[in-house]
Amino acid sequence: MTLPLTIATVVIVGGGAGGLATAASLLRRRPDLNVTVIEPRDTHYYQPGWTLVGGGIFDQAKTARAMASTLPTGAKWHQAAVAGFEPALNRLSLTDGTRIGYDALVVAPGIELNWDGIEGLRDTLGQNGVTSNYAFDLAPYTDRLVRDLRGGRALFTQPPMPIKCAGAPQKAMYLSCDRWRRAGRLEDIDVEFHSAGATLFGVEHFVPSLMRYIERYGIDLNLTSTLTAVDGEAKRARFSTKDADGTLRIVERDFKMLHVCPPQRAPGIIRESELADSAGWVEVDPGTLRHRRFGNIFGLGDACSAPNAKTAAAVRKQAPVVAENLLATLDGRAPAAIYDGYGSCPLTVERGRVVLAEFGYGGKLMPSFPAWLIDGTKPSHLAWFLKERMLPPIYWKAMLKGREWLAKPRKAEEAA
Template identity: 65%
Template sequence: MTIRTLTPTLRVSPQIDPSDIAALAASGFRSIVCNRPDGEEAGQPAAAAVAAAAEAKGLRFVHIPVVSGKIDESDAAAMARALAELPAPVLAYCRSGARSEQLAAMAAARGADGGVARFDVVVIGGGSAGLATAASILRRRKGVTVAIVEPSEDHYYQPGFTMVGGGIFTAEATRRGEAGLIPEGAEWIRGAAASFDPAGDRVTLEDGRVIGYRALVVCPGLKLDWDAIPGLAEALGSDGVTSNYRYDLAPYTDRLVRRMRGGRALFTQPPMPIKCAGAPQKAMYLSCHRWERAGLLGQMDVQFHTATPSLFGVAAYIPALEAYIARYGIDMQLESRLVSIDGAAKIAIFEQRRGDDVRRVEERFDMIHVVPPQVAPGFIASSPLAAPSGFVAVDEATLRHPSHANIFALGDVAATTNAKTAAAARKQAPVAALNVLAALDGAEPVAAYDGYGSCPLTVEAGRIVLAEFGYGGKLLPTFPKWLIEGTRPSRLSWLLKEKILPPVYWHGMLRGREWLAAPSPIGSRG
């Protein structure tokens, strides 16, 4: 069998046999494309037989049958989509390899860019920000070609993790398959971005595939840096060391809280920025409330170690939170940062700032809920899109990159000063969608984001302090005070968190339905 190399990620060959698959897999191929119709000649292996052999070896298989002399643009489009989505390197075959080579050339010509698959809009990240933005774009303008680059097969409702750790939600309720959430009209490219070429309007994936765009939306989230605290990664999930910031660990938090009958429980918060600045406290308050209801709070020694200089970043909400700190008898240690942990010995080391002095303090624990430091993903921090912080540089209002007019960023990866929450992404997505469409039209941005973020602080089961604020800590309540007074604990806010927000997320935000999230035009920020 003669295999011809067309590009670093694509090769073509004559007809292959199921018995060839093991050798092809061993040589590094990750995907197979069959361009030959079944039944062209006697003894020809059926595509289904080759597919079964490929899948048994972990290779992806796609059948795009074409007839010699009758290959049209729809065939080329199908081939272009396959080459954009399949893990590379790819082997395409037909009877002699000629049709596969012709089809590959036609697919490349569609991109007019040396084999690069091209789209109007490429979205990096299929999380809440990416899906919501793609859906908003497609709801506004049918026919725009949109690709979503996302490696994960699962999608998580991360605001629900706190409720899982609190014994209110099941973990399964916060997870759904990514495939079922991709907006109609968008293509899901299963892969991870590796680097950006903003001058050439291209993105290179980890497997070598290259994707071109007219507009780029960057929203892959941030990195939970578990390794930044020595001993933490090894200790997680055992010896009383847990974190609601991971899907698989939130149920462990629930088990630890239920089983504890007394002892010392530590809760930590790293330096900003982090996802949902209130989440470290939420875990603590819900745990304390459960111990209080069980009559065990008096046997508990609860400490809150936060690297921040205050309990919360917006002063209006602090009095209500301090009342719960007092009610639960929590020993609050400000400017106290976890620097190492020994799970087996149940010892945590904190670095504490007291005025001009910095000291190290050793604390024993029976349970510790840890929130890891959080940073930009490496491929973002090392890219030409990064701000000095490592996150993607953007204008805080338009979410557009300051140097590249067709690149936008939102969600946790954007170098904005708003709170990094799903509620922020819900408000950012329509702004990004409108401004992306304006960029496709060669126009300036038309919509502005005011920094809105929401943090429903679960101070007890059944009550929430609903913190809603924008840039500069400006209070931005959604509801009138007579309905919900956000600076005080509210039962209605709990109903919102428990019953209303999950379906709003799954059926509204991710579908491009902008309930209570209509974008504001430029110049309307108050």
């Protein structure tokens, strides 16, 4: 039996930050455009807030809203997941049996948290002192663990790149240390940071300020150290570490608290599709964000192959680029808007201070504010105000509504 085929001018896969911001930007430019968003979840999350939930600063409930309330006016919502892509036929199939045809496709399904990539982790999450701010339901457990810990070892981990919000594992650690310091308990807690990377942060301009906090809190920094297994009941964590000469060693550490950032990868539906590059990501041109092989397909957000930091701030700049280039494609014109790799990671080094890391492709510094107002390489009270008070309403009321404050896309000739 042939399944019925629904037709939409633009289909957007994903109702997260990338998908909804793009839908809003498209409909701001062309309000009568036929846009359908494919998203199975009924809740939309403000994920950047989960670090502050874990830090005892944000209310968990305020980081979630009904999906229906966050869709831009004019967009249709099909509540199902993608079952398969057929780019040569300009259509896709959904898990509810529907097939949808399109003139243009936007792919923004986000990133997959591979909890099973660490042996024993899934079985102990949310108990035995094992937590992660990367999950909505676990961030309050982080808050509770930090509040109740009186002594012993606290481990914080970061897996190999790429991950979304590369600074989040450190943010959890710094906020925890600051709370313990203020409570007079830090000297009784042995804090270790285990990162699979060879450097503390991928953009060297921000490392000196971060290292000062590593030293201030007395953190034992372990680079090229990857969490491979967790025994929650025994409170033991196993790491694969690489010595200076490249020799691999297995190290085990006991703990009272373990904050885990899980390894991450492109969603399976992308990895197994024709849209993927050799690493499994949606294969796009890093400037135009148009697919390299299918001219009416665009990708943005955490699942795309562009070598930028995977952050909500990056999506805020990507969505208008995709909107302009997609409409140009529908109109028979060449894409002209260019994404410069901008991303931002507000590193919460203590309550009341943030290192506002803003950078583009190749680690180029791309500050939004003059240095006399906010020097992004140094901790700032004003950057904390931006992170805590300004960014949530900017997300809900501007980015998801197509209001492109400081995000107007540049043309190719302007970027040259």
